[in-house]
Amino acid sequence: STRKECSLSGCRPTGPKLTEQTQLLKKLRQEQNSGFCLFRVLARSFGPFFLKGILFLIFHDIFMFSIPQVLSLLLGFMRDQDSDLWKGFMFALLLFLLSSLQSLFNHQYMYSCFTVGMRVKTAVMGLVYRKSLVISSAARQSCTVGEIVNLVSADTQKLMDMVVYFNAVWVAPIEIALCLFFLWQRLGPSALAGIATVILIFPLNGFIAKMRSKLQEVQMRYTDSRIKLMNEILSGIKILKFYAWEQAFLERVLGYREKELNALKRSQVLYSISIASFNSSSFLIAFAMFGVYVLIDDKNILDAQKVFVSMALINILKTPLSQLPFAMSTTMQAIVSLRRLGKFLCQDELKPDDVDREPYSPDGDGVVIDSGTFGWSKEGPPCLMRINVRVKKGSLVAVVGHVGSGKSSLLSAMLGETEKRSGHVSVKGSVAYVPQQAWIQNATLKDNIVFGQERKESWYHRVVEACALLPDLEILPAGDSTEIGEKGLNLSGGQKQRVSLARAVYRKADVYLLDDPLSAVDAHVGQHIFERVFGPKGLLKDQSRVLVTHGLSFLPQADLILVMVEGEITEMGSYLELMARDGAFAEFIRLFAGNERKERSHRGTRKSVSRLSMTDFSIDLSQEQLISGDRMSSASIQTMEAISDTEDQEQEDLGKLTEADKANTGRVKLEMYVEYFRTIGLALIIPIVFLYAFQQAASLAYNYWLSVWADDPIINGTQIDTDLKLGVFGALGFAQGVSIFGTTVAISLGGIIASRHLHLDLLNNVLRSPMAFFEVTPSGNLLNRFSKEVGSV
Known part of the structure; x- marks a missing residue:
């Protein structure tokens, strides 16, 4: 098939290069089709529920278009003096029932769409989460954490929006056509004026939407930069406060914020034009149709039946006109999100068969690698070559080597986290x-x-004691019930490493892979843990242990030592055997022994200084200091004794570090409104109130004038002063549109002003808060305040 492709393209076979090109083309096609495959799977899973929503929508539209027809019959009854009274009651009751049924089916349709949308969003989030756990190392390099978070938060939300609004893509054109058909029945060719108005409004809103989209991209870029900077500030708040950099970083954040608000201001002005044109669309359509209708022929009379039925149809027309552009935009965004999600879900996964997982048996070897070659990706040079390892049951295998020699990669190969190119790996x-x-x-x-x-209490206490955590439990406020902050905020590096080790030991696994777990602890603490956990008399003496280490004192007690050099095992044997060979291992030992002697002599001269800095800048006393004989002050001991005498509930409350993010319930306090309006300022609030009142007055006057026009008596088959009535009608509608635009702009500017002041106050308060505040407040809560909450304001 490869040769056939070459002959068709007029090229010569080029061996492996052509194979790579073919694979690339195949991958590109797979990525393009992946979005459609995901859509097909979702449609198969949630299609029946979605179709139920479409059924509700059809009934809703039937009742919606029945209302203007019944309204026409009711107005006809009121004009006919000889009609029976029961017909009027019947039409009024029918109008009420149709309105109620329309509302009922509309709510059922929206409920059904939101339910299906939420289920689709949840299902896709679960897919992304599962995929992120099994994605290969090569694929993980191209898929960043930020991209995966964006897929879960933004792209799944766009899928939900598409489910909710997708039906408007095909329903809205049908509704628009039906509205114009019924208007044609009422007003004849004058309805074409309404169509022309619709055609003019559409490009305007499309142009505004395009401009706002560009401004939103600019705004989101500045928002992303601001949130990224805030995340860096909150992550390194301790260093920032050490160097008193609060003002410098505050100015940088405010710089991004000012650019963000400038883009938002321009976007809000365009949004105000869009809102004004949308709210004035019913007036513009009515003005165009009624104006053309009365001007083309003096015999054309605007009576109540024509006016109110036409207005009812125009109000129906507003909904599809507003939904169609949004639905099309949402659908296009969802298609892009489907492709992105499909591309991620089609990324290469870790192969479960790279490592043979066998059930535990007391005989044989715990881990076996025969002639193994491994890489972090399919292409490129391998990270491990010619690996042959047998870890016997209950043995301790030490892995040593220089930095970058492949020690951690060897453990990853045993876990199945690397790409196996050849050989056999089995773990029992x-x-x-x-x-x-x-x-x-x-x-x-x-x-x-x-x-x-x-x-299990007895095993738990043995693990805690072996991992040298008992003195830590004595100094922590609530012992082992003390809450640990984000990323181990209130633990030292050594404490975090010992907690991580204790978790693994408590698991009672059959095989232990330990990647230099003693690197963050002092030598004497490391010796204690080695003897109680890894050593011949430790808790794991019966388990298979592979220990990556730089601790020379532990190597004589290892059953087997592997020496790694540039991804290969150059030497293997016991400590005495390797020292007798005088090879790479003996050189490694001499090099590190010389370095350790230098460090020890250097540390001896600065012992008191280093201890002072640790106790000054550490939140709690480290385990290493306690074991080496450091003592707490008498005040600290008295405090701990007082704590130990408290009740269990008090202990639990004392150990609690972070505070839950509580949302206030009930009514918003008056002080909050006063504070918000104070930040906006009276200079803007008074015009907003005036414009809003003027807008409502213009709306009432516009509707009242229309009713007066409809009630105008007919003289000789015509109505008098139609030009004047049309002019007043147009002026009132125009005044309403201008007041809507002015109100929207004023409210938007007021919101931006309030947002600027409140963000500045929030930023000042956070940067000037003491470190105790950051210990009890998760950074996620603070970032939420600076992103979502500020955006809402």
């Missing part, structure tokens, strides 16, 4: 992994260790 039983960088949940210390498993 369950696996526990301790990474170099400890991962800590925003939960209690106990929850971080137990990690959802059943708590």
